[in-house]
Amino acid sequence: MIEIERGFMLNLLAELLNEHSPTGYTEKALGLLRRQMLIFPFLEFSTTRKGALLATWKVDGSSRPKAVTAHMDTLGAMVKEIRANGRLSISKIGGLQLNAVEAEGCWVVASSGRLIRGSLLFEDASSHVHGAKVSETVRSEKNMEVRLDEMVFTADETKALGVSVGDFICFDPRVEITNGFVRSRFLDDKACVASVVAAIKALADAGKEPAQTTTFHFSNYEEVGHGASAGIPSDVVELLTVDMAAVGAGQESDELNVTLCVKDSGGPYHYGLNNKLKDLAKANGIPYKTDIYPYYGSDGEAFWRAGGDVAVSLIGPGVDASHGYERTHSNALVNTAAWVAAFLMDA
Numbered sequence: 063m064i065e066i067e068r069g070f071m072l073n074l075l076a077e078l079l080n081e082h083s084p085t086g087y088t089e090k091a092l093g094l095l096r097r098q099m100l101i102f103p104f105l106e107f108s109t110t111r112k113g114a115l116l117a118t119w120k121v122d123g124s125s126r127p128k129a130v131t132a133h134m135d136t137l138g139a140m141v142k143e144i145r146a147n148g149r150l151s152i153s154k155i156g157g158l159q160l161n162a163v164e165a166e167g168c169w170v171v172a173s174s175g176r177l178i179r180g181s182l183l184f185e186d187a188s189s190h191v192h193g194a195k196v197s198e199t200v201r202s203e204k205n206m207e208v209r210l211d212e213m214v215f216t217a218d219e220t221k222a223l224g225v226s227v228g229d230f231i232c233f234d235p236r237v238e239i240t241n242g243f244v245r246s247r248f249l250d251d252k253a254c255v256a257s258v259v260a261a262i263k264a265l266a267d268a269g270k271e272p273a274q275t276t277t278f279h280f281s282n283y284e285e286v287g288h289g290a291s292a293g294i295p296s297d298v299v300e301l302l303t304v305d306m307a308a309v310g311a312g313q314e315s316d317e318l319n320v321t322l323c324v325k326d327s328g329g330p331y332h333y334g335l336n337n338k339l340k341d342l343a344k345a346n347g348i349p350y351k352t353d354i355y356p357y358y359g360s361d362g363e364a365f366w367r368a369g370g371d372v373a374v375s376l377i378g379p380g381v382d383a384s385h386g387y388e389r390t391h392s393n394a395l396v397n398t399a400a401w402v403a404a405f406l407m408d409a
């Protein structure tokens with residue numbers, strides 16, 4: 063098994079996590095990733111018109127080009143309405159769970175470019191005023207609001223700050239690494255982006271290259287279902303999707319391991335490529351789980367639905383409390399990276 067540099071991977075992951083990137087607002091985070099990957103002089107970079115970052119590793123004599131995709135976009139929100147009290151209604155981006163972001167700090171990216179600090183709260187948040195209603199009310203976009211830490215108490219005062227409908231709202235990622243565990247709101251899918259880059263570095267440090275020309279596709283619209291529908295070269299034969307595994311009751315996946323997902327909401331993945339990946343894991347001594355995810359879609363599927371004629375598989379580290387306050391372990395990330403590296407080197 064090729065050596066994965068755990069420290070490099072975790073440092074990169076922390077940097078990516080701390081750069082906000084809700085779907086639709088990923089340019090800065092993808093720019094950061096591109097700069098971090100300049101240590102690989104053999105990669106050719108480009109950006110799709112839709113904004114995804116592509117990095118291509120060309121090799122001589124390649125007859126069966128491959129691709130690897132992982133997504134940089136995360137959950138978040140946009141300003142839906144400026145309320146009469148100067149606070150903001152939100153519109154969720156992707157499968158944001160309101161319970162999981164209640165009382166979280168956030169930044170509003172005002173149209174002026176200014177970052178305005180605030181937090182997301184239930185609109186009747188005071189226990190001493192609203193009693194049982196505070197805990198008994200089901201949270202919805204209608205009864206949650208962003209309270210800005212500014213002298214604004216009317217709609218006009220908030221508008222005067224430069225806030226308007228459609229401004230992005232970025233929730234604090236709250237990154238912590240403790241005893242090998244990594245905790246953050248948005249491990250999905252930056253954990254996998256970091257794993258893919260760690261795999262590239264492992265090959266480069268070992269003086270190796272992929273068996274086939276490989277396109278690394280860093281997607282920017284996965285959380286809304288169509289990230290990799292564009293940007294994968296049409297001649298690609300195999301597409302490895304790297305995204306988190308779903309952990310919970312009834313699931314095989316766990317935080318310490320990488321999982322091969324054989325089926326999710328979109329149906330089964332590619333049997334032949336799945337079997338190839340299993341053989342590669344065995345040959346390289348990579349322990350893995352096999353699982354089915356009940357409520358899940360991936361960028362590999364997005365490419366299939368867009369007409370991509372390619373074998374697609376999905377692997378990724380187990381992530382606890384997905385789309386909540388997520389956690390995984392660096393062992394799962396190391397094994398994800400090792401599996402990606404094995405895929406790259408396989409003919």
Ligand SMILES: [Zn+2]
Nearest residue numbers: 250251305306
């Ligand atoms: Zn994901």
